[in-house]
Amino acid sequence: MKLPEAFVKRMNQYFEEKGKADEAPLFFASYEKEAVHGIRWNRLKLSSDAYISHMETMDLPIKPVSWCDGGFYTPDISLGKDPYYHAGAYYIQEPSAMLPASVLGTRPGEYVLDMCAAPGGKATRIAEDLKGEGLLIANEINTERSRALLRNLERCGAGNVVILNEDPAHMVKAFRSFFDRIIIDAPCSGEGMFRRDPFAPKSWERFGPDSCVPIQKAILGYADEMLRPGGTIVYSTCTFGEAENEDQIHGFLAEHPDYEIISHRELNGVTHDDEGMMRIWPHKTEGEGHFCVHLRKKEEGGEPEEDPRKIRKNPSSKNFTFVKARECFESFMQGLLASEEAAVYLEKIRTDFVLHKDKVHMLPISEDLFKGLKVVKMGDFPGEIKETAKGRTFIPSQALALELCKEMIKPSRFLSLGRDDERLTRYLRCETIMLTDDEIGLLDAGENIVVAVEDLPLGFAKVTGAVLKNAYPKAWRLM
Numbered sequence: 001m002k003l004p005e006a007f008v009k010r011m012n013q014y015f016e017e018k019g020k021a022d023e024a025p026l027f028f029a030s031y032e033k034e035a036v037h038g039i040r041w042n043r044l045k046l047s048s049d050a051y052i053s054h055m056e057t058m059d060l061p062i063k064p065v066s067w068c069d070g071g072f073y074t075p076d077i078s079l080g081k082d083p084y085y086h087a088g089a090y091y092i093q094e095p096s097a098m099l100p101a102s103v104l105g106t107r108p109g110e111y112v113l114d115m116c117a118a119p120g121g122k123a124t125r126i127a128e129d130l131k132g133e134g135l136l137i138a139n140e141i142n143t144e145r146s147r148a149l150l151r152n153l154e155r156c157g158a159g160n161v162v163i164l165n166e167d168p169a170h171m172v173k174a175f176r177s178f179f180d181r182i183i184i185d186a187p188c189s190g191e192g193m194f195r196r197d198p199f200a201p202k203s204w205e206r207f208g209p210d211s212c213v214p215i216q217k218a219i220l221g222y223a224d225e226m227l228r229p230g231g232t233i234v235y236s237t238c239t240f241g242e243a244e245n246e247d248q249i250h251g252f253l254a255e256h257p258d259y260e261i262i263s264h265r266e267l268n269g270v271t272h273d274d275e276g277m278m279r280i281w282p283h284k285t286e287g288e289g290h291f292c293v294h295l296r297k298k299e300e301g302g303e304p305e306e307d308p309r310k311i312r313k314n315p316s317s318k319n320f321t322f323v324k325a326r327e328c329f330e331s332f333m334q335g336l337l338a339s340e341e342a343a344v345y346l347e348k349i350r351t352d353f354v355l356h357k358d359k360v361h362m363l364p365i366s367e368d369l370f371k372g373l374k375v376v377k378m379g380d381f382p383g384e385i386k387e388t389a390k391g392r393t394f395i396p397s398q399a400l401a402l403e404l405c406k407e408m409i410k411p412s413r414f415l416s417l418g419r420d421d422e423r424l425t426r427y428l429r430c431e432t433i434m435l436t437d438d439e440i441g442l443l444d445a446g447e448n449i450v451v452a453v454e455d456l457p458l459g460f461a462k463v464t465g466a467v468l469k470n471a472y473p474k475a476w477r478l479m
Contacts, residue, residue, distance in 0.1 A: 001031045001195060004205050011240065023283065030282040035196040038095040039079060040121075041070040043128045044157050045089055045405065045456060054084060057419065066268040068098035068125075073286060081478060083419060086428055087456035088155040088402050093121040096192065096280045096287030100183055100236040101125035103264055103278070103294050108133040110180040113226060115168055115219060118145035120152030122183055127158030135365055137179075139164040139171065146376050151476075153377070154399040160364050163377035168222040174369055175226045182223045183234045186216045192238035192282070192289030209241045216244060220252050224259075229300040232262065236292040245291040246277055252295075262294040324392060325355050325385045332383075332394040335447065341408040358384045360394070396448055396460050398473050406455045412444045415461075415468075416452040427451055427458065428478035433468045440466055 008028070015024040041051045051070060055062055058079075065071030071093070079085060079092055101122040106112055106129035117123045117138035126136055138153065138161060140146040146165040153161055164171070189209040193200040216237075223233050237244050253259055263276035269285040270278050270292075280290040317323070330349055334342045354361040356378070363379030370378070382400040386393050406414060415435075417424040423433040435443070443449055443463050450457045451468070460471040 002201070003028070003031060003194065004201055006208075007191065007201075007204065014240075014242070026283040027281065031195050033195070033282075034076065036095055036282075036286050036288055037074050037076050038065060038093055038098070039072055039074050039090040040065075040068060040093050040098055040125065041072070041090045042088055042124070042156055043070055044131070045087070054089065058082065058084070065095045065098055067270055068095070068102045071095060071098045083424055083428065083453040083458070084456065086155070086476070086478070087453050087458050088157050089456055091121060091124050091152065091156065094196070094288050096285075096290040097121050097185075097238065098125070099267075099270065099278070099280060099290055100185060100234050100292050101129075103267075103292055104129075104181055104183050104232070104234045106130055106181055110134045111178060112136050113175070113179045113182045113223075114138045115182060115184045115223060116140065116186060117163075118142065118149040120149045120156075122185055123149065123153060123161075124156040124158065126183065127153065127156055127161060130160065132159035134160060134180075136161045137164060137175075138162070139166055139168065140376075141165065141167055150377055154381075155402060157402045157404075159362075159380055159403055161377065162363070162370065162375065162379055164370075165374040165376050168219055170373065172222055172225045174371075174373060177226070177228050179226050180228060180231050181233075182227055182231070183236075184219055184223055185236050186212070186219060186244075188212050188216070188237035188239040188244050189241065190238055191240045195282075196288060209239070209244055212239075213243055213248065216248050217251065220248070224252075224256055224297070227297050229297055231297050233259075233295045233297070234292065235295065236290060238288065238290055240279075240289060240291070245279075245293075246273070249277065249293050249295075258298045258300075259295045260298065262296050264294060322355050325358075325360065326353050328385055328392050328394045329353070329360055329382070332396065332448075335444075336396075336410065336413050336450075337404075337408055338410055352379070354378065355385075358386065360384060396471075398459050398476065401450050401457045401459045404450065404457055406452065406457070409450055409457075410444075412442060413447060413449045414452065415439060415443060415449055416455050419453060424453055425478065427461070427468075427470060427472060430470050430472050430474050430477045432470055433461075435463070435466050435468060 012024050015021050052062060060074055063073040106126050108131045111134055112126050114123045118140040123138040130136055138149060140149050143165055150163055189204050189212050190200050261276040265272050270280055272278055277293045280287040282289045330346055333345050337345055352362040352364050354363050354367055360382050361378045381397050383394055383396040386395050426433050445463055448460050448462050451461050452458055461468040
């Protein structure tokens with residue numbers, strides 16, 4: 001691979017100044033090797049015991065990524081067409097990129113911001129850690145990339161997620177001292193992408209690290225304003241230059257003495273400096289290269305300011321349309337879910353139900369917080385209300401199916417197909433499929449059911465006699 005001359009010169013100088021000149025040839029030789037690939041299994045849908053059996057089913061080697069629970073190295077093969085992928089059972093992610101969200105250490109119930117979220121690798125991992133409690137706001141300034149982020153979060157089955165398409169500068173007023181944790185996978189010069197992306201070296205030569213440094217500094221500043229005292233920030237890049245990494249953090253700490261670095265020396269395969277900043281080097285570890293640092297904002301003394309999250313709930317409305325729409329949605333969920341699960345979900349509807357025209361949303365915080373911001377996804381989107389010949393009807397979304405698990409759904413509303421069942425491929429291609437006599441007897445006639453691959457939900461279909469009317473989204477279909 002032909003690397004930019006300025007990059008080669010700078011990295012040679014870097015290793016020499018660090019007293020590691022003998023590493024430079026090994027570093028540059030790593031660019032002649034094949035890029036590293038991986039997947040991360042979704043802990044919202046699978047237990048750790050299931051990872052191995054599913055990988056054996058897919059005929060994949062069992063080679064864990066040491067710094068990420070559920071992360072595994074994979075060969076360079078297409079994994080985006082597998083039924084497990086369509087069910088959101090795993091996310092395709094380069095192993096080095098699994099580090100920052102693992103380091104963040106999100107806990108259920110927290111309020112978390114992913115400032116540069118697309119395509120969604122870190123956001124989906126954070127959603128797993130939240131387990132449907134608290135709130136994740138995933139922001140992406142690029143409109144096209146925000147759509148990819150939406151699909152990946154919905155496929156993951158993430159709950160309590162808001163997706164924004166905003167400049168972080170516009171978010172500060174709404175979310176000042178709001179978040180428990182913030183992750184910044186900062187826009188960078190992408191030197192760790194050179195062997196994965198043939199266009200990356202040309203982009204580096206055109207724009208260079210200098211164009212990224214002021215953007216990174218500004219984003220860190222916005223993050224500080226939106227982080228609560230005692231909260232933490234994880235800052236990461238996929239580049240090697242100190243100007244975008246250590247120097248950026250040293251500058252931030254000089255301007256913000258109320259921060260300290262959290263060390264993670266327990267992580268195997270990750271290089272740590274004396275201060276606790278982390279790197280993954282492609283000549284030392286199987287990964288494309290990453291920089292990562294975990295920062296904690298110290299607690300403040302004195303009386304805390306009023307918590308902006310206290311204005312949280314969406315007030316219930318006595319508006320006729322609102323009430324009838326909520327009743328319609330409640331009726332659908334009572335018919336779909338097992339009795340205990342339905343009771344829990346109905347309680348959530350009473351507190352989180354939001355209606356935008358005919359679109360139903362579930363949001364655990366006041367939607368007033370998002371006034372003036374560009375919202376791509378306002379919390380969960382279970383479906384919409386339509387007026388039909390039979391009256392007011394709830395039409396479930398693809399996102400709803402992927403948020404559910406087998407145990408939540410009535411057996412009479414659930415159809416699991418094996419990986420070797422040819423109807424599974426037909427379903428993923430949005431084609432009509434036929435039911436067996438036994439299935440006809442078990443499933444509720446005329447109702448929406450969840451179709452699954454080996455108990456992992458894929459989407460909805462409607463039982464019409466011996467036929468399943470396919471509701472799988474055409475935009476998601478297997479080609």
